[in-house]
Amino acid sequence: MIERPVTASSETIARPQRLADLATPCLLLDRAKLERNLEIMAGAVGRHGVALRPHMKTAKSAAVARLATAGQAGGITVSTLAEAEYFASEGFRDILYAVGIVPAKLDRAAAFRRTGVVLTVVTDDPDTAAAISAHARATGASHRVLVEVDCGEHRGGVAAGSDALIAVGRALGPLCAGVMTHAGHSYACRSIAEVEEVAEAERRAAVTAAERLRGEGLATPIISVGSTPTALHARGLAGVTETRPGVYMFQDLFQVQIGSGAPEAMAVTVLASVIHRRPAENRVVIDAGGMALSKDRSTASAPRDYGFGLVLDAQGRQSFGDAIVERANQEHGVVTAPTPLPFDRLNVGTLVRVAPNHVCMTAAAYDRYYVVDGGNAVIDVWHRVNGW
């Protein structure tokens, strides 16, 4: 058993008062934008009458999770057991660990139940399903398992119409609690109409799989779907019981381009300092490079390629034209723009913000959010959990 990497159980730590007090690079979270994003998703999901089980893989923060589950059933989704342990320690009692379980992690999964936390795990593998059943018999652990279904992403999951689905369900027997699927391929859509189609395929795969398992006499109370694009744009979710979007909370340059939110919805940015000026080349260098921004290049496949991020001023306004981080070395981000940069406002030490391509990857470099109000005030500090 590995100790979990987050150290403080409290949400708040001694906090700076203003942006200028912060050591760069660091992560900023605009609370008003976060709250607006949460409202939009709650409305989108609410109209279908299904539960919103927010995926905390993006935010990895108990403070954010409390806001995201306010007015909801209270369940959350996580992507690592370290997240599950952190959120359990923060009082969350209904946690879906949505990455395929391996037998070596069953002892750690079983430990949750002893503290009153319902941890649900997933598998698509008959041998693993049998190992989970054997573990439950041998240890008395009351595992609760969803069968992972492939709705077109072709990553994990068995096909809804496959023999393997039934084999997994039978191997789980009474431990089977339903099905889950993830339309990750919705990220490849470039129109709302395409997302609607993927959302319907996701719904249909989950419902079909659940019906087949019910036909085998297996209980399937949970029919779980979800990605940010499909949760926002599904025309209907008949038969589904819950959805699991995550990145909607923060949005990013990629999500904005596939129609998941407006540019002004982007709630998380990296605060950085100018460390070099190169007027002759129309460049500045900032202290946010690959470590601070991640090497994610997802916008390379989007209509607009933002390099390693869009460069904004310290208040988050796009006042440097279309300046982007064109190159990212470990601790250096080379910024350029198609039009002349305003070097009179870009001195060594000038604070800027960078809107990330893919906020899940960018946020992973940080252990905390500095929560901001849209101006220069830092209104709170919220922890994140990283690692496994």
Added chain:
Amino acid sequence: MIERPVTASSETIARPQRLADLATPCLLLDRAKLERNLEIMAGAVGRHGVALRPHMKTAKSAAVARLATAGQAGGITVSTLAEAEYFASEGFRDILYAVGIVPAKLDRAAAFRRTGVVLTVVTDDPDTAAAISAHARATGASHRVLVEVDCGEHRGGVAAGSDALIAVGRALGPLCAGVMTHAGHSYACRSIAEVEEVAEAERRAAVTAAERLRGEGLATPIISVGSTPTALHARGLAGVTETRPGVYMFQDLFQVQIGSGAPEAMAVTVLASVIHRRPAENRVVIDAGGMALSKDRSTASAPRDYGFGLVLDAQGRQSFGDAIVERANQEHGVVTAPTPLPFDRLNVGTLVRVAPNHVCMTAAAYDRYYVVDGGNAVIDVWHRVNGW
């Protein structure tokens, strides 16, 4: 002032005994390979009679730094003030912070001197140089500064022959301690002959700049160069006083392809578990995705593209043919190969290792190394410092 993100000051923590005890994904460090890499670099640098000031931006570990400085002058290089604070707390007394300083970080930099640590900082900006001098006068801080010189990388630094060089030097006055340059563009070389040329340009730029500053009556005791390729392959380092390679300690798929080391020199891998099997598509999915491997795609520009990493067996042998991580989602790595994968040896739960494209980026996701001996034994656990 931000507390530093590493929590334990001791190097060792309760340690598992075998690979099978580890929760995946996690980071493995082969001690024998590390030691061999350190020997090779010590030999390469030693023949020039210059000091080796290892760059700890890759390893970020006091245990590794102690091995890398054994038999050397003892100075190290760092890429963040968090690293500087960590290594100072671990007893290192001569630290070069090799990323351009901003005025807001001067108080934090000055704090080192009060604990007996010599922290050297760098700038290429006349206004910042003046701010450093003003800070020293106002606070009594005894800053020690190198002028950053551009030897062709075109990231930071003033040209060796420029007026700006002299302006920065004059603004520093007695705080000027020499020059530093970094031939990061050596990573674009694809032959040893090209690296030799870049190394000579790096040397010449540093020595030229130092001579010009000396001509102004400025002291320049330090003439600092270095990257792993140029430190290994420089034909001569006449006039240089120290070199600062870093990634040589671990090596990676990219460095191997540009001639910095042999494939068997790669000392760091990610241990992962198979979580899905898809024999019909000749794929497995492992629990090391973009978070565990980073999204670095540096091998895309190398002779051979390894996707997000080369997949090895649990002992680090290439026994799955040319299997690579083709796709990396947050916690999922999709593995495929040009030849059939041995599915009889790839079950859910099977341990594999992934050799990374760019080990500096990959290691950043982890707070520790599990030190291994080449077999199944975990012989130690070493901390890393991350963040800023």
